[in-house]
Amino acid sequence: MAAEENVxxxxxxxxxxxxxxxxxSVIPGWFSEIxxxxxxxAHSLKVEKILFEGKSEYQNVMVFQSSTYGKVLVLDGVIQxxxxxxxxxxxxxxxxxxxxxPNPKKVLVIGGGDxxxxxxxxxxxxxxxxxxxxIDKMVVDDEFSHDLLSLTGLGVAFLKxxxxxxxxxxxxxxxxxxxxxxxxxxxxxxxxxxxxxxPGGVVCTQAESIWLHMHIIEDIVANCRQIFKGSVNYxxxxxxxxxxxxxxxxxxxxxxxPVDFKHPVNPIDENDSQSSARxxxxxxxxxxxxxxxxxxxxxKAIGSKAN
Amino acid sequence: MAAEENVxxxxxxxxxxxxxxxxxSVIPGWFSEIxxxxxxxAHSLKVEKILFEGKSEYQNVMVFQSSTYGKVLVLDGVIQxxxxxxxxxxxxxxxxxxxxxPNPKKVLVIGGGDxxxxxxxxxxxxxxxxxxxxIDKMVVDDEFSHDLLSLTGLGVAFLKxxxxxxxxxxxxxxxxxxxxxxxxxxxxxxxxxxxxxxPGGVVCTQAESIWLHMHIIEDIVANCRQIFKGSVNYxxxxxxxxxxxxxxxxxxxxxxxPVDFKHPVNPIDENDSQSSARxxxxxxxxxxxxxxxxxxxxxKAIGSKAN
Numbered sequence: 214m215a216a217e218e219n220v221x222x223x224x225x226x227x228x229x230x231x232x233x234x235x236x237x238s239v240i241p242g243w244f245s246e247i248x249x250x251x252x253x254x255a256h257s258l259k260v261e262k263i264l265f266e267g268k269s270e271y272q273n274v275m276v277f278q279s280s281t282y283g284k285v286l287v288l289d290g291v292i293q294x295x296x297x298x299x300x301x302x303x304x305x306x307x308x309x310x311x312x313x314x315p316n317p318k319k320v321l322v323i324g325g326g327d328x329x330x331x332x333x334x335x336x337x338x339x340x341x342x343x344x345x346x347x348i349d350k351m352v353v354d355d356e357f358s359h360d361l362l363s364l365t366g367l368g369v370a371f372l373k374x375x376x377x378x379x380x381x382x383x384x385x386x387x388x389x390x391x392x393x394x395x396x397x398x399x400x401x402x403x404x405x406x407x408x409x410x411x412p413g414g415v416v417c418t419q420a421e422s423i424w425l426h427m428h429i430i431e432d433i434v435a436n437c438r439q440i441f442k443g444s445v446n447y448x449x450x451x452x453x454x455x456x457x458x459x460x461x462x463x464x465x466x467x468x469x470x471p472v473d474f475k476h477p478v479n480p481i482d483e484n485d486s487q488s489s490a491r492x493x494x495x496x497x498x499x500x501x502x503x504x505x506x507x508x509x510x511x512x513k514a515i516g517s518k519a520n
Numbered sequence: 521m522a523a524e525e526n527v528x529x530x531x532x533x534x535x536x537x538x539x540x541x542x543x544x545s546v547i548p549g550w551f552s553e554i555x556x557x558x559x560x561x562a563h564s565l566k567v568e569k570i571l572f573e574g575k576s577e578y579q580n581v582m583v584f585q586s587s588t589y590g591k592v593l594v595l596d597g598v599i600q601x602x603x604x605x606x607x608x609x610x611x612x613x614x615x616x617x618x619x620x621x622p623n624p625k626k627v628l629v630i631g632g633g634d635x636x637x638x639x640x641x642x643x644x645x646x647x648x649x650x651x652x653x654x655i656d657k658m659v660v661d662d663e664f665s666h667d668l669l670s671l672t673g674l675g676v677a678f679l680k681x682x683x684x685x686x687x688x689x690x691x692x693x694x695x696x697x698x699x700x701x702x703x704x705x706x707x708x709x710x711x712x713x714x715x716x717x718x719p720g721g722v723v724c725t726q727a728e729s730i731w732l733h734m735h736i737i738e739d740i741v742a743n744c745r746q747i748f749k750g751s752v753n754y755x756x757x758x759x760x761x762x763x764x765x766x767x768x769x770x771x772x773x774x775x776x777x778p779v780d781f782k783h784p785v786n787p788i789d790e791n792d793s794q795s796s797a798r799x800x801x802x803x804x805x806x807x808x809x810x811x812x813x814x815x816x817x818x819x820k821a822i823g824s825k826a827n
Contacts, residue, residue, distance in 0.1 A: 243562075245564070251588075252566075252587065252588055253565060253566040253586060253587035253588030253589065254563065254564065254565050254566070254588060254589070255550075255563070255564040256561065256562075256563055256564075257552075257561065257562040257563075257564065258560060258561050259559075259560040259561070279560060280559065280560035281558075281559055281560030281561060282560065282561070297731075298731065300817075301815065422760075424604075424605065424758070424760045425760075449758075451731070451756075451758060451764075451765060451766045451815075452765070453729075453731045453732075453763075453764035453765050453766075455765075456760075457758075457760035457765060458758060458759070458760050458762075458764060458765010458766055459758045459760075459765055459766075493816055494815070494816055494817045495815040495816055495817065496815075496816065497813075497815075497816050497819065499813040500813045500814070500815060500816075502810075502813070503809075503810035503811075503813035504810075506804075506806040506807045506809070506810035507807070508608065508758075508801070508802040508803075508804075508807060509800055509801055509802055509803065509804050509807075510607075510801045510802065512804065
């Protein structure tokens with residue numbers, strides 16, 4: 214009955230049989246997300262129809278209609294967002310920083326060409342100016358976000374040209390540190406952000422998963438600890454279509470009025486929001502505080518350096 | 521450049537080409553988890569070696585060595601646990617109830633034949649007796665858990681025979697409500713549990729994902745609200761290898777000394793634990809409280825009935 218010595222023919226996932234966007238020719242009609250960033254596992258979504266497919270100056274861009282997650286935006290074969298669960302990522306990456314300071318006025322978004330973060334920033338009545346730097350014009354123009362955005366730019370270069378102390382908050386909505394977003398995980402970039410922020414200003418960056426990339430997270434935390442003299446914290450949220458089903462954020466503040474990220478001082482009331490198009494689906498003040506509670510294994514690895 | 525009308529041949533996932541345990545003959549050497557419980561998506565793990573494969577009286581049982589998640593236990597083609605992330609599920613389903621009451625002595629575990637919940641219950645010095653009812657002897661005997669357990673039984677029948685007010689806590693570590701675990705999601709089962717608990721006793725049951733199964737959760741909450749006159753709460757945790765990357769728990773108490781699940785009264789100190797084999801990897805008191813904070817969409821759906 215037991216097949217104890219039944220050795221399965223163990224091959225690599227047939228990446229070469231997927232096209233560059235991850236559409237599988239092995240499993241017709243399914244998209245499979247395969248990457249050296251998460252070896253040995255793959256998440257697949259059933260495709261109803263490809264809505265956009267192209268190769269930009271920086272990356273492969275695809276939007277498809279999925280069977281059960283709505284429209285899906287894919288960059289270089291990696292899912293960036295789906296209509297069904299984008300609320301978790303967009304609301305958390307935006308409101309964790311903006312609800313932690315009393316009166317955000319000037320906000321810079323780096324990446325985020327899909328427009329979701331902009332939609333969330335616009336809920337804050339205090340915000341007077343939003344700048345956005347998206348490296349890839351095609352992401353802005355694609356079928357997912359073409360009616361949301363028209364402004365693009367290069368985050369790293371843009372930050373260098375910005376006068377010191379310009380922004381109350383910077384949100385870095387980047388893809389993984391393989392490909393065009395690599396610089397957004399390195400120390401010089403964090404130094405530019407710190408320079409561009411007012412005293413007591415805040416930054417929130419996409420910071421990978423504690424289940425998959427603890428070594429990357431430890432490096433980011435160590436860098437941030439050197440650069441941001443206010444506070445350095447790690448938070449996380451559930452996002453079903455991201456690898457390991459979750460994603461983390463680094464939340465840091467510059468020297469100045471102290472920022473206690475765990476206790477939001479600027480709660481957002483959905484009834485009171487400028488953007489009445491759609492109520493908040495995910496974020497609330499209790500979840501804000503809970504997002505900073507880490508499993509013990511993660512607390513041990515990064516807790517002495519943050520939180 | 522844009523392939524706007526590129527209709528992908530949209531077929532069902534080729535389930536028929538997988539064997540009954542989910543080992544794919546389409547993607548050789550990979551296990552793919554496919555179920556009507558989560559249509560349109562699939563999670564796949566690379567298989568190094570099958571360690572056990574068999575068909576019990578109740579279900580298909582398989583254990584394989586994965587490439588990046590350690591050993592994996594699969595029942596009827598659905599991942600039950602992996603060595604890499606089982607800590608999240610086992611520690612939370614056990615310590616959420618047991619740390620919420622001052623002095624747990626008698627504990628009943630239903631399901632849990634893999635032995636993980638037993639390992640966690642044994643950390644509590646106050647516990648004098650643990651009963652376990654696992655329907656499937658093969659789960660107990662398989663390569664994953666064979667050195668952990670020898671006692672089996674049928675949860676539903678067992679509970680009926682138990683004298684009223686026997687247990688301080690009941691933990692229901694069940695699979696999904698399709699297959700042998702179906703009864704464990706129905707009202708008569710919850711009634712039996714309430715009967716078997718002391719006044720102010722607690723139950724914790726596996727209660728699916730808010731991203732995928734809100735209708736099941738709403739039904740469970742409605743049933744529990746009728747049956748458990750103490751308190752009724754929903755909590756959740758990240759588990760990368762479960763569908764949507766998370767799983768929830770119902771936590772209820774019977775009439776009697778009030779139980780405030782959100783504020784553990786019986787913190788577990790890993791240094792002080794009977795089971796010194798392995799320190800806690802996941803659970804801690806802050807995470808306990810945070811687990812009850814729900815995203816707004818879930819709060820709206822179940823918040824009026826629980827939490």
